[in-house]
Amino acid sequence: MSSNARPLPWLAPNEPFPPLEQAWGSDSPAPGLLAAGGALDVSTLKSAYGQGVFPWFSDGQPILWWSPSPRMVLDVEQFQLHRSMRKTLRAFCKSETCEIRIDSAFESVIQACANSPRSGQGGTWIVPDMVNAYVQLHRAGYAHSVETWVDGQLVGGLYCVALGRFVFGESMFARKPDVSKIALAALVCFCRRHHMGWIDCQQNTRHLASLGASEISRDSFVDLVIRACSQPAPDWDFDPLYWHEMLPES
Secondary structure (H helix, E strand, O other): OOOOOOOOOEEEEOOOOOOOOOOOOOOOOOOOOEEEEOOHHHHHHHHHHHHHOOEOOOOOOOOOOOOOOOOOEEHHHOOOHHHHHHHHHHHHOOOOOOEEOOOOOOHHHHHHHHHHHOEEEEEEEOOOHHHHHHHHHHHOOOOOEEEEOOOEEEEEEEEEEOOEEEEEEEEEEHHHHEHHHHHHHHHHHHHHOOOOEEEEOOOOHHHHOOOOOEEOOHHHHHHHHHHHHOOOOOOOOOHHHHHOOOOOOO
């Protein structure tokens, strides 16, 4: 065990998280790991996200809490809409059988995400306890789904956590090409419309970087979260006019 891998605190339910600087460092077996245990109730999840902490664990593991540094975030003004995707999005916006909905099928979205493990993973981290926890968070008004519908069918989407005017991206799924990207583009338009400047992406991937996301320090990230979480939350619905934030000519 490296010098940066401190003994991992085990939390009792409702016990505060340790200081973020105690998270395991880059030369540890699990960079960003902060604590284990605790609970996945609404109050604990709200407290975690408001401090820059999120849960992530696999089936058979205890609840694990993470606060990596650096942190991958998307400045919504820097979102990269590539040429082919712009063409796809224009066609989607013009179609009478395609639409974006918010929060009309949250449980279906999170279950679809759980059934669509990320590339290179043998299973899913969205285990049944996580599904149940985020459904409760959704019912409390702090987790949302952005959904792509075609011909009356849910074909893709994403779910996220939102506190005040900060969005924490979680996972997405697609049953047709590009439909999860359309949902993400819709979320970016929603954020621009409501002056929500950042979407947390948690950890660096090549795909996220290609969309304009970049890394910032944990301290900078927490500062952004604290400021944005103190602002009033918008109403979570989607008006097709929001597409003008990305496609002014549409």
